[in-house]
Amino acid sequence: MTAQTASLAVNGGPKSVTLPVPAWPVVGEREVRRMEEVVRSGKWSWLGPHETAFCREYAAFCGTRYCIGLANGTVTMQCALQAVGVVPGDEVIVPGLTWVATAQAALDIGADVVLVDIDPETLCIDPKSAAAAITPRTKAIVPVHLYGCMCDMDAILALARTHGLKVVEDAAHQHGGIWRGKRAGALGDAGSFSFQQSKVLTSGEGGAVITSDPEVYRAVFALKQVGWGPTPEAAAGDDWAAPALEPANRYGHNYRITEMQCALLRGGLSRLEEQTRVRDENAQYLAERLRRIGGPLRGARRDPRIERQAYYALTLYYDAAQAGGLPRKGYAGALCAEGVGVWTTYCPVYRAPLLNLYDRTSPVPFRDPARLQDYKGLRLPNVEKAAEQTALVLPHTHLLGSRDYLDQLVAGIAKVNDNLAEARACFEKGN
Numbered sequence: 001m002t003a004q005t006a007s008l009a010v011n012g013g014p015k016s017v018t019l020p021v022p023a024w025p026v027v028g029e030r031e032v033r034r035m036e037e038v039v040r041s042g043k044w045s046w047l048g049p050h051e052t053a054f055c056r057e058y059a060a061f062c063g064t065r066y067c068i069g070l071a072n073g074t075v076t077m078q079c080a081l082q083a084v085g086v087v088p089g090d091e092v093i094v095p096g097l098t099w100v101a102t103a104q105a106a107l108d109i110g111a112d113v114v115l116v117d118i119d120p121e122t123l124c125i126d127p128k129s130a131a132a133a134i135t136p137r138t139k140a141i142v143p144v145h146l147y148g149c150m151c152d153m154d155a156i157l158a159l160a161r162t163h164g165l166k167v168v169e170d171a172a173h174q175h176g177g178i179w180r181g182k183r184a185g186a187l188g189d190a191g192s193f194s195f196q197q198s199k200v201l202t203s204g205e206g207g208a209v210i211t212s213d214p215e216v217y218r219a220v221f222a223l224k225q226v227g228w229g230p231t232p233e234a235a236a237g238d239d240w241a242a243p244a245l246e247p248a249n250r251y252g253h254n255y256r257i258t259e260m261q262c263a264l265l266r267g268g269l270s271r272l273e274e275q276t277r278v279r280d281e282n283a284q285y286l287a288e289r290l291r292r293i294g295g296p297l298r299g300a301r302r303d304p305r306i307e308r309q310a311y312y313a314l315t316l317y318y319d320a321a322q323a324g325g326l327p328r329k330g331y332a333g334a335l336c337a338e339g340v341g342v343w344t345t346y347c348p349v350y351r352a353p354l355l356n357l358y359d360r361t362s363p364v365p366f367r368d369p370a371r372l373q374d375y376k377g378l379r380l381p382n383v384e385k386a387a388e389q390t391a392l393v394l395p396h397t398h399l400l401g402s403r404d405y406l407d408q409l410v411a412g413i414a415k416v417n418d419n420l421a422e423a424r425a426c427f428e429k430g431n
């Protein structure tokens with residue numbers, strides 16, 4: 001490609017992307033009408049018609065027997081882990097790169113979190129690293145389908161089978177993805193979803209657990225419903241989404257979802273399949289265009305076992321060596337100035353200020369230091385390289401753009417690639 005004459009936007013030149021980022025969330029008149037009906041109905045929570053209908057619809061969409069709506073995608077993880085049998089003192093294997101809530105959920109129920117390394121390109125848990133971390137205390141593995149990739153679920157499920165472990169998928173980024181015929185979240189013993197504002201299925205806040213195991217369903221239900229679970233007859237029958245209740249001998253809390261949230265979710269769910277298809281098609285288009293223009297940025301490897309990739313964000317790999325050593329920060333800054341709004345990733349979980357896991361003054365509930373993984377000394381090379389040098393992600397809203405919009409994104413990337421010396425000079429000047 002010939003060098004372009006216009007100087008980079010980071011250097012005062014014109015921006016490549018002039019079309020607006022597609023708006024999110026998307027809502028239709030049906031949701032607005034339903035919200036008004038809910039408000040007027042006076043039934044705002046506690047197994048109302050929209051909660052019941054949404055749980056049925058989402059379970060059917062995911063291909064599981066059950067779906068339980070909860071307050072957010074952190075308590076979903078807590079309840080799912082408890083429901084599969086994790087108790088205080090058990091070890092739970094979690095990738096070292098994820099949103100802190102994945103680890104917090106396990107810590108909050110008294111488990112010891114063992115952080116393991118990731119695949120450097122897909123940013124998902126590395127099955128070999130998970131295998132090496134298994135001890136007699138390991139109870140569960142949490143594969144997190146991060147950003148725009150799915151974990152190698154064949155390897156994770158095989159590992160779990162061999163060692164008698166439970167698998168709880170954190171599918172907060174993966175509503176609608178399909179791995180060899182099965183939806184994300186439906187592959188393990190339980191799947192956890194977040195419906196927080198930025199997610200591809202959203203009600204502002206909210207979450208759900210899906211499972212086909214009646215015992216896991218009964219336990220999650222009671223854990224979110226202050227200890228009241230479905231009667232065995234209700235759990236086995238067709239009324240599982242609004243069941244008859246009885247005390248379930250579980251130390252549950254109020255983690256309920258509301259009717260307003262479920263009214264919104266039903267609208268979002270009616271659009272999810274088509275939006276996922278569009279994002280998947282556009283992500284493949286972008287990855288192919290990046291491959292053709294060459295340069296330091298490319299799409300992450302796509303596993304051929306993925307039939308439908310859902311995207312919280314498109315996962316990208318940046319190779320500074322192909323950019324004359326320009327650090328990722330300088331490259332990303334130049335892209336953002338062009339209007340290509342890439343993000344860096346979450347920080348490594350063991351470096352998250354919130355958890356401050358390795359410090360004895362940490363606000364995390366006390367754990368016996370003798371039993372804890374040495375977070376302070378922990379080095380997970382792929383996690384650190386991805387978080388500090390190689391990973392960039394493009395949020396999912398961009399993937400709903402028109403072809404013209406996508407072409408502007410590609411033009412912005414090509415422009416930065418063609419003017420790397422200028423980008424470097426700007427970065428060194430602190431622009």
Ligand SMILES: Cc1ncc(COP(=O)(O)O)c(C=O)c1O
Nearest residue numbers: 072073074099101102172194196
């Ligand atoms: C991977 C992952 N897991 C769990 C969560 C927690 O979800 P929530 O914010 O709904 O509690 C999030 C939220 O961003 C997430 O990204």
